[in-house]
Amino acid sequence: MVPVAYAERDGGHIRLMVVAGDRQGRGLSRRLPAGLPDGFEGEAATLSASDFALPRYRALGFVATGPRTCFNGVVHTPMRKAPHADD
Numbered sequence: 001m002v003p004v005a006y007a008e009r010d011g012g013h014i015r016l017m018v019v020a021g022d023r024q025g026r027g028l029s030r031r032l033p034a035g036l037p038d039g040f041e042g043e044a045a046t047l048s049a050s051d052f053a054l055p056r057y058r059a060l061g062f063v064a065t066g067p068r069t070c071f072n073g074v075v076h077t078p079m080r081k082a083p084h085a086d087d
Contacts (some may be wrong), residue, residue, distance in 0.1 A: 014047040044083055046075040 019028045049057045062079040
């Protein structure tokens with residue numbers, strides 16, 4: 001079996017979330033992080049989003065918490081999502 005989607009976290013930080021290129025556009029990225037913030041024991045979820053992923057993370061409720069930066073040639077924007085919609 002070949003994985004089509006994968007998520008990895010380090011405490012409250014989502015380190016990696018990917019969907020195979022041939023499986024994109026099918027709603028997998030919406031389902032992949034489902035419930036992750038609540039699984040962080042009431043803590044906010046954080047991540048560093050690539051420019052390509054910014055619109056998807058915004059649609060999932062993440063907000064930018066700092067400026068777009070480049071580290072070791074990788075451009076990213078730090079983002080955060082509160083553990084509950086009413087936070």
